[in-house]
Amino acid sequence: MRIAVIGAGGVGGYFGARLAAAGHDVTFVARGRHLEAIRRSGLLVRSPLGDVRTPPSSAVADIGELGPTDLVIVAVKLWDTEDIALRLSSADLGDPHVLSLQNGVHKDLILRSHLGEERVLGGTCFISAFIEEPGVVVHNNTLQKIIVGPYLAAQTTMSEAVHTAFRDAEIDTEPSTDIEKVIWEKFVFLVGLSATTAAVRRPIGVVRSNDRTRVLLSEVMQEATEVARASGVKLDETFVQTQMDFCDTLPATMTSSMHNDLEKGNRLELPWLSGGVVDLAEPLGIAVPRNRTVADILAPYIEGDSSPSM
Numbered sequence: 001m002r003i004a005v006i007g008a009g010g011v012g013g014y015f016g017a018r019l020a021a022a023g024h025d026v027t028f029v030a031r032g033r034h035l036e037a038i039r040r041s042g043l044l045v046r047s048p049l050g051d052v053r054t055p056p057s058s059a060v061a062d063i064g065e066l067g068p069t070d071l072v073i074v075a076v077k078l079w080d081t082e083d084i085a086l087r088l089s090s091a092d093l094g095d096p097h098v099l100s101l102q103n104g105v106h107k108d109l110i111l112r113s114h115l116g117e118e119r120v121l122g123g124t125c126f127i128s129a130f131i132e133e134p135g136v137v138v139h140n141n142t143l144q145k146i147i148v149g150p151y152l153a154a155q156t157t158m159s160e161a162v163h164t165a166f167r168d169a170e171i172d173t174e175p176s177t178d179i180e181k182v183i184w185e186k187f188v189f190l191v192g193l194s195a196t197t198a199a200v201r202r203p204i205g206v207v208r209s210n211d212r213t214r215v216l217l218s219e220v221m222q223e224a225t226e227v228a229r230a231s232g233v234k235l236d237e238t239f240v241q242t243q244m245d246f247c248d249t250l251p252a253t254m255t256s257s258m259h260n261d262l263e264k265g266n267r268l269e270l271p272w273l274s275g276g277v278v279d280l281a282e283p284l285g286i287a288v289p290r291n292r293t294v295a296d297i298l299a300p301y302i303e304g305d306s307s308p309s310m
Helices: 010-021 032-041 078-090 107-115 153-168 179-200 204-209 211-230 239-247 257-264 274-284 289-301
Strands: 002-006 025-029 044-046 071-074 097-100 120-133 136-149 172-175
Touching: 002 010, 010 025, 010 044, 010 071, 010 120, 010 136, 010 153, 071 078, 078 107, 097 107, 097 153, 107 120, 120 153, 120 179, 136 153, 136 179, 153 172, 179 204, 179 211, 179 239, 179 257, 179 274, 179 289, 204 211, 211 239, 211 274, 211 289, 274 289
Parallel strands: 002 025, 002 071, 044 136, 071 097, 097 120, 136 172
Antiparallel strands: 120 136
8 A cells, every 4th residue: 555644743753654565655744853864764663562664765855756656644743734724635645545643523524625535534642752852752651543434434444454454563553333422432531631731731640630720621521421421422321420530541651742742832722622622512502611711821832942022
């Protein structure tokens, strides 16, 4: 399979390198020093499951350099989604299917609006990986899971082929017949983890062990769950409690990428997480005061720089 990976960071770099090691023709779209390093020495992934390195020159600077492609994997930050969708719509790539492994529930809505519903598969991933230095991605533990599924019946064959490709690359992969529900389930959890760890400025162990911040975590997820149900997604009545129980099993030091970005002064995905809950809730007439407060508290940091101007 000819695969293009848009974004060679922790997510795109890890899964793309595994697919390349399994024999697929993988090309990354990267930039800056990371691009230069991949072109020079390939992309190295260090992992407890075994290190892999892609061939040198396995990256390009622009989508227009890709050529005919069977599958495009989108793994950029959420604020780049609109631009990527526009560039994919104008590029001469043949007629590839597109699979976003980004966070949130807005990603596929944006991609489908520009590329057409028939081209965008549903998917989500679970992994902790990051760029250690240009040309090097580090996988933090053994978790490396992808769930993929079709939105339309006509996508079933391609969805199955993608599932097979990931499975053959020794990636923990599951097919789903209700991928929208799966994406929303992850979204609710991610909103809770991101909102609380970023607002409290501490990892999940601190959040869950304090009575007041534990309630905050639960209520942030409850609001997102109510938005999901009002949007037609059937989440179980016990879903939030199940997520709270899951949070109690996480390493106490675990945090969110948004908390990490906040600490480093990087741009935040806040508008698509708690801010996204607020935006989705408004036309539905649902009150989401906890997520609105988190969005307000973190608003000065959205564009980065952890010391906003006075």
